[in-house]
Amino acid sequence: MYMQTGRIIRLLGGFYTVESEGKIFETRARGNFRKKDVKPLVGDFVDFENDYILSVHERKNSLIRPSVANIDQVVVVMSSVEPDFNHNLLDRFLVLLEHRRVNTKIYLSKTDLAELDLSTYQEIGYEVFMSPESLMSNLKDKVTVFMGQTGVGKSTLLNKIAPRLNLATDEISLTLGRGKHTTRHVELYAVAGGLIADTPGFSSLDYEVDTIPELNRCFVDIYEVSADCKFRECTHSHEPECAVKVAVEAGKISQTRFDSFLQLSSEINKTREVYKKNAKKTS
8 A cells, every 4th residue: 555645534442544535544553653742633634554644744723622633613512501601611712712723613502492692702703603504604615623511512513413423412410410421532524515523522621821911812802902001911900001901891891701811810820829839849
C-alpha cells in the first residue's frame, strides 16, 4: 500500500478510522508518536501507509475536551429547562471557545417548555437557533462540533437532524437533575453536506483561561468597551474611571454577562493564590 492522506473521522479502542478519497481505512498510530508527545485527534489530516498513521498535518485549531481538531464551528446546546438555563455556564462555554478561537453558535433546546430571550447574545454577535430546521443550512461544507451540559439534548437534536444516526439518549435523572452520559466516543458523521460531531456531555467545564487580560479578551462585549478604561489592564472591579462599569450601568453590557466576568475573574485570582501558597511551601 502506498502512502495516502486522509482525515480521521473516529477514534475507538485505539483504532483510528480514516476517510480518504471516499474510502474508509482502519489504522493505528505509530509508536514514535508517544516519543514525540503527539496524539492524533478526530478531525486531523494525516498521512498513512500499511494501516499505520505516519504523520499528522498542522492543525488550524483543536479542543481538549472533546478531543477534536480542525473545527469550523461549534454549536453550544443549552436547555431552556431540565436542566434550567444557566447564563454563567453559557458564558464559560463562550470563553473557552473564544480562547480557542473557534466560531460559535448557540442552540436553545426545549423551547416548547419555556421561552427565553437570548437577544443579549445575538447583539454581541452570536447566532442563536431554536429549531433543527433553522440550523441545517449552516452545516454544509463545515466541520461542526456540538457540545453542552449533560442532559441538554445534544443527541436528541442530532437524531432530528439525521435520524439514521439513532444516537442513544436518556431522560434527565429526577434525583440528580442531570442526564446520564450516553455518548462514549468522538466521531465525525456526514450530515447535511458537512461533518458533525456529538460529544460527551459533562456537568462542569474548564474554560482554560488563567489570566485576567485573556479573560477580558474572551468576553467580546466587555473587551470592546475596555479600550476606553483609564487603566490598560483594568480588571473592571475596583479601578476608577472604568468604562465597562459605566456601560453596565447604562445597559450597554448586560448585568448577567458582567456578573459572569467577575465570577470567573474571582476564580482565576483564587487559583493564583493557591499556586503562590503551594510554591512557598515547596521552596
